[in-house]
Amino acid sequence: MMEKFRECLEKHQEIGYITSLFHSIALVSGLPSVKWGEMVITEAEEKGMVYGLKEEVAEVLMFETKNLRAGQRVAKTGKPFFIVGGSGLLGRVVNPILQPLDELGPVRGEKIALSIEREAPNIGQRIRINRPLETGWMIVDLLVPLGYGQRELIIGDPKTGKTVFLLDTLVNQAKKGVICIYVSIGKKHIDVKAVEEYLKEHGAMKNSLLIAGLPNQPVPLIFLAPFSGMAVAEYFRDQGNDVILVLDDMTTHAKFYREISLLLKRSPGRSAYPGDIFHIHAALMERGGNIKLGNREVSITVFPVGETLENDISGYIQTNLIGMTDGHLFFDIDEFRKGKRPAINTFLSVSRVGKQTRTLLEQSLANWLQMRLAEYKRALEIVQFGIELPQKTQEIIDLGRKIEMVLYQLPGTSLPKSLQLFLVGLLRSEVWFKKPIGLVQKDLEKIQAKRKEEFFSSWERELEKIKSLKEFDQWVKEKYAYFQRD
């Protein structure tokens, strides 16, 4: 499977020469029958991919550049560019061509050639997104719910908790057997290390894989990172697994692609990005989704990350990403500065397909919560005028504060769905309605301390049987009594 220069040369009887080099992009003359997307190999056994064909030369993105020199001989392989990997990748940190970056030695196990440019599943293979994906974060699971196979953009300013949210989601899902792939695009080595440590600390690394396009690597390698992540995700999906793919982040990816395109002298478009930037990203997102594999449903859930500057989501790449995904979670820097955790602005966040995965009960509770939050927001605007508030408004504000307190969640404090619903139930109940906020806080701490207990899975089965809000309120009352006994 490993291509060798001499063998390729003898096999295809074609030769090319690197006529010029700029950064990691080589212009190669010769190779008369080379095709777009084909893998080529230099005499120093370094691989690249043909990314453009001109009259005289082929533009080649070189993924290995240690021994790259102008004048070197190049042979075609006759195959589209592929990366080699398999199940041995789990628990590892690798670069975009799946070479290890950790100190655990070579990647073991079976080695499969994974094409980086695969066709997306067609309409016949796709099925409706109908299984909820629990992130463990109340605000998301209740108000902007997600489903397996969804492509949800995570957008916001830097340092607003996007990565932390994603890591918690990965931890939550890895424990359920979902394969988690985190692709770091142009992030510093120390950031990648932090991600690795977090996943290890929470016991999620054995079902996870980190693909890191580091800034010290050649630009084409960083550009390759999301494609490589998707190729690995497709491999695991075809093995019958649900896969979550995090692409952190696509705005940086667009910048690297812009750099490559400008070096290749392709005509720049808006903000100097190349004209095909939308296509490149959209074609990648299209490969995610929920599909049927035999009698099973398998999925690739994609979480592309987009960065904004001072909450401006109207940028070129940001709007592109919003346009090609099934919704977005907006991490609001203003909310973050106010101390809200997670700093997700639910009024500006959208989940286009996640809502269809909810049960009727969840739907009703979410609607109730959304209404109360909207009332609270309006009431807060009135408070600004400093007028004496009527009793009703005071109650709305009081409840709003309690809701905010319940939705406040720090990293590493994932809550099971049944507990989330129970807490909403308590917010609706007379008990918490009458209690002062300080006592509610104490109750909440007591309940949250038990979030890791086993009995929540039995709660989930009980909740499945509940058909009306009346029954639910009764159920909440019973369960609350259990906590009061302790």
Place this chain on the structure above:
Amino acid sequence: MIEKLIENVFTKEDLLSLFSQISQLQELAFKGEGLLSKKASSLKEDLKSLYHLILEAEEKMVVFDDPKSQFDFLESLKKELSQVPILKIQLAFSPSLETVEKISRFLKKEVGRKIILDILVNPEIVGGAILEYQGKYLNFSLAKEIEKLFQK
């Protein structure tokens, strides 16, 4: 026009030498007055074909006595020369001038046009030759045959 000029050019080295002579002449074009043939009279004996080509061009009124037209004429020559096809050939021995001429004439007869040889001596191929032409690579070396034999 350049067929005659490269009649006695067989190798890439010969071609490069012709190229540098033309470049020198280009510099001379702007020095002094008069026809280009007068300025080119100082050319080496073995490059007289270039001198004759210039004379012919002056007779056909392709080039005049103004430096600009002389420079452009030489530039067009260089452009044409750069498009002459080159066959890269690896041999196990250093060929004599007669052998080079023989190969060159054989190629011209077979292909129907002049092809310049870029000869590389590589004893590792043992015998035979490796040919590279316009991106095509053909290995007719003895080393390859021996390797095949060992693989059996």
